[in-house]
Amino acid sequence: MAVPRSATDWMVPVFGLLGAIGLVVCIWLIFTWVPNDAVLFFNQRIFYFHVGHAFNLFIAVGVCGVSSLLFLWRRTPRWDDLALAAAEVAVAYGAVVLVTGSVWAKAAWDHWWVWENRLMMSLLLWLVLVAYVLVRRYAGASADRLAAGLAVFGTVGLPFIYTMVNKGDQHPQAGTNGNVATLTGPMQIVFWLSVATFFCWFLALIASRVASTRGERELRELREQGLDAGLLT
Amino acid sequence: MPAERPRQGVLRQAWRIAWKDLKVELRSREIVYTMAFFGAVIVVVYSFAFPSSSALVRLGAPGLLWVSTMFAGTIGLGRAFDRERENDTLRALMLTPVPRLAIFLGKGIAITFLVGAVALVVTPLMALLMDVPFFDHPGELALALLLGAVGFSAIGTVFAATLLKVRSRDVLLPVIIYPILIPLFAFGTEATAALLKVPADLDNAWYWIGLLGAYDAAFLVLSMWIFESLVIE
Numbered sequence: 001m002a003v004p005r006s007a008t009d010w011m012v013p014v015f016g017l018l019g020a021i022g023l024v025v026c027i028w029l030i031f032t033w034v035p036n037d038a039v040l041f042f043n044q045r046i047f048y049f050h051v052g053h054a055f056n057l058f059i060a061v062g063v064c065g066v067s068s069l070l071f072l073w074r075r076t077p078r079w080d081d082l083a084l085a086a087a088e089v090a091v092a093y094g095a096v097v098l099v100t101g102s103v104w105a106k107a108a109w110d111h112w113w114v115w116e117n118r119l120m121m122s123l124l125l126w127l128v129l130v131a132y133v134l135v136r137r138y139a140g141a142s143a144d145r146l147a148a149g150l151a152v153f154g155t156v157g158l159p160f161i162y163t164m165v166n167k168g169d170q171h172p173q174a175g176t177n178g179n180v181a182t183l184t185g186p187m188q189i190v191f192w193l194s195v196a197t198f199f200c201w202f203l204a205l206i207a208s209r210v211a212s213t214r215g216e217r218e219l220r221e222l223r224e225q226g227l228d229a230g231l232l233t
Numbered sequence: 234m235p236a237e238r239p240r241q242g243v244l245r246q247a248w249r250i251a252w253k254d255l256k257v258e259l260r261s262r263e264i265v266y267t268m269a270f271f272g273a274v275i276v277v278v279y280s281f282a283f284p285s286s287s288a289l290v291r292l293g294a295p296g297l298l299w300v301s302t303m304f305a306g307t308i309g310l311g312r313a314f315d316r317e318r319e320n321d322t323l324r325a326l327m328l329t330p331v332p333r334l335a336i337f338l339g340k341g342i343a344i345t346f347l348v349g350a351v352a353l354v355v356t357p358l359m360a361l362l363m364d365v366p367f368f369d370h371p372g373e374l375a376l377a378l379l380l381g382a383v384g385f386s387a388i389g390t391v392f393a394a395t396l397l398k399v400r401s402r403d404v405l406l407p408v409i410i411y412p413i414l415i416p417l418f419a420f421g422t423e424a425t426a427a428l429l430k431v432p433a434d435l436d437n438a439w440y441w442i443g444l445l446g447a448y449d450a451a452f453l454v455l456s457m458w459i460f461e462s463l464v465i466e
Contacts, residue, residue, distance in 0.1 A: 072462045127412040134408055139399045146395050146409070149463045153388065153413045156455050160416035160448050 008214075011207035015200040022197030026190065034186045043107035050100040052194035053093045054122070056202045060090035061125065063206075064132075065155035068148035077217065080144050083151060085209035087132045089202055094126040121161050128154035243338070246331040250339025254313070255346060264309050264347055269354040272305035276355055280362045287364055294365040295425035299381065299418050301355050306348040306385050307407055313344055314393040323397060327464075337460040341383075341390045348382040370428045373438055377424045380445040384417045387449070387456045395463045413452075420445045 030045050064086035071079035101119065102112050113119065128150065135147045183191055226232035258264055279297050283289070317323040326336055356378070360367045367374055392409050396402040424441035427434040 072459065124412060124415055127415075131408050131412050135405060138401050139396070139405055140401075142395060142399055145463050145465070146392070146399070146405075149391065149395060149459055150409050150413070152459060153391075153452070153455065156451055157413050157416055160420075160444070160451075163444060 008207040008211040012204050012211070015204035015207070019197055019200035019204055022193065022200060026194045026197050029186075029190045029193070034190050043104060046100055046104045046107075048190055048194040050097060050104055051191070052198045053096045053100070055195050056198045057090055057093040057097055057122075057125075059199070060086045060093060060202060060206075061129070061155070064090060064129075064151050068151035071144070072148050072152065078214075080148065081210045081213045082206070083148060084136060084213060085206045087129055087136070087147070087151065088209060089205045091126070091129045091133055092205075093198075093202070094122065094129055097122060098126060121158070124161050125154070125158065128157070243332060243335045246335035247338035247342060250326070250331075250336060251342035251346075254340065254343035257316070258343070258347070264312050265350050267312070268305045268309040268347065268351050271308055272301050272351045272355040273358055275301040275304060276358050276362060279359075290363050290365055291429050291431075292426075294359060294363060294367075295422045295429060297363075298356060298359055298365075298367075298425060299421045301359075302348065302352050302378070302381070303385065303411075303414065303418060305351040305355070306344075306382070306389070307410070309347045309351065310344060310386075310389045310393050311403055311406055313340075313347065314397055318397050323394070333461040333464065334457055337390060337394075337457060337464075340394065341386045341456075344386040344390055345382045348385055349379065352378045352382065366429065370433055370435075370438075373428055373435070373442065374425065377421055377428075377438075377442050377445060380442065380449050381417060381421045384445070384449045384452055385414060387453050388413055391456045391460055391463060394460070397464075417445065417448055420448060 026048065030048050034045065034048075036042055036044070064083050067079045067083040067086065070076070071083060101122070105114060105119075106112050132147050132150050132154070135150060136143050139146050223232065276297075279301070283293060283297075314323075317326070327333070356367055356374070359365050388410050389406075393402075393406060396406055396409075399405060420441045424438050424445065427438035427441060
C-alpha cells in the first residue's frame with residue numbers, strides 16, 4: 001500500500017529529524033565508543049556506514065521490484081510513484097555503498113576494486129538501477145511500463161548474478177570471525193543504530209519523492225482541467 | 234481477446250509470424266547481411282586491437298566472441314523492430330486474432346534465427362583470423378551459442394517491442410537490455426573458456442551451459458508472462 005497523502009506530510013519531517021539526530025549520534029559513537037577491530041583495526045569503522053547503506057539498498061531494491069510488479073498487475077499510479085521513489089533512493093544508496101566500499105577496499109586490500117562476488121553483484125544491481133532512472137527520464141510516454149519491466153527483469157536476474165561469480169568469498173567481514181550476526185557489544189549496538197538511521201533517511205527520502213511525483217501529477221491534471229474549461233491558454 | 238485455443242494452436246501461430254518475418258528478411262536480406270558484415274568488421278578490429286599470441290587469444294577469445302555476437306545482435310534487433318514501426322505493422326499484428334503470446338514467440342523465434350546467423354559468421358571468422366580452436370568441441374559451443382541467442386532474443390524482443398514508439402529507442406535498447414544480459418554473457422563466456430582450455434574442461438563447460446539453460450528458462454517464462462502487460466499498443 002502506497003502511503004496516503006497525509007502520511008507523506010508527517011513522514012518527511014519526522015524521519016528527517018530522526019535521521020539527522022541518528023547521524024550525529026552514530027558518527028560520535030563510531031569514533032569515540034566502538035573499539036578497534038581485531039584484524040582490520042581503524043579502517044573497520046567505515047563498516048557502519050557501508051553496511052548500513054547496503055542493508056537499506058536491498059530494502060529499496062525490494063520495494064522497487066515489488067511495487068513495479070504490482071504496478072504492472074494493477075496499473076495503479078501510486079505503485080509506480082513508489083517504485084520510482086525507491087529506485088532513485090536506491091541509486092543514491094548504491095553510490096554510497098560503492099564509494100565507501102571502494103575506500104575501505106583501498107585501506108583493507110590495497111585495491112580500489114576487486115572482481116569479487118559481492119562487489120560484482122552490487123555493481124550490476126546498481127547498473128540496472130541507473131538504467132531504470134535513465135529510462136524514466138528519457139523514454140517519454142511509455143517510461144512507466146518500460147521501467148517497471150526493467151525492474152522486474154532486474155530482480156529476477158539477481159540470483160543469476162549471485163551464482164555468476166561464485167568463486168569463494170573474500171569480502172572483508174565485520175567481526176574477526178564472521179558476519180553481521182556474530183557482532184557483539186558496542187559494535188552490534190552501533191551497527192543496528194546506523195542501519196536504523198539510514199532507514200529513517202530512506203523513509204524520509206521516499207516519502208518526499210512520492211509526494212513530489214504526486215504533486216507533479218496533480219498539477220498536470222489541474223492544468224488539463226483548466227485548459228478544458230478555457231481558463232488557461 | 235480470442236477464445237481459448239489449444240496449446241498447439243499458439244505454437245503454430247507463432248511459427249506463422251516467425252516465418253512471415255523470416256520471409257521478409259529472405260527477400261531483402263538487409264538485416265542478415267548488415268549484421269553479419271558488422272560482426273565481421275568487429276572481429277577484424279579485434280584482430281588488430283589485441284595481441285595475436287595464441288596463449289593470449291585463448292584467454293580473450295571467448296569474451297570477444299560473445300561481445301561481437303551481442304553487439305551485432307543488438308543492431309539486428311533494433312532493425313527488425315524498426316521495420317514493424319515504419320509501416321506501423323506491429324499495430325496490425327496486434328489486431329490479428331492471435332494471442333499476444335504467439336506474437337511474442339513469433340518475433341522471438343525470428344530474432345533467434347538472425348542472432349544465430351551472426352554467430353555462424355563470427356565464429357568461423359574468429360577461428361580463422363585469430364587462430365582460435367573453436368571447433369574442437371563444436372556441439373557444446375553450438376549449444377551454448379544457441380542458448381545465448383534464445384535468451385538474448387527473449388529479453389530483446391520484450392524491450393524492443395515496448396520501445397517501439399519511444400524517440401530515443403536506439404540508445405535506450407542497449408541501456409536496458411545489457412545490464413539484464415550480463416549474467417547470460419558471463420555464463421556463455423565461461424562455458425566457451427572452459428571448452429578452449431587444454432585439455433578442455435567439459436565438466437565446467439556443462440555446468441555453465443546448464444546455467445545458461447536455467448537463465449533462459451527463467452527469462453522466457455517471465456517474458457511470456459510480461460509481454461502482454463508491457464506491449465499495450
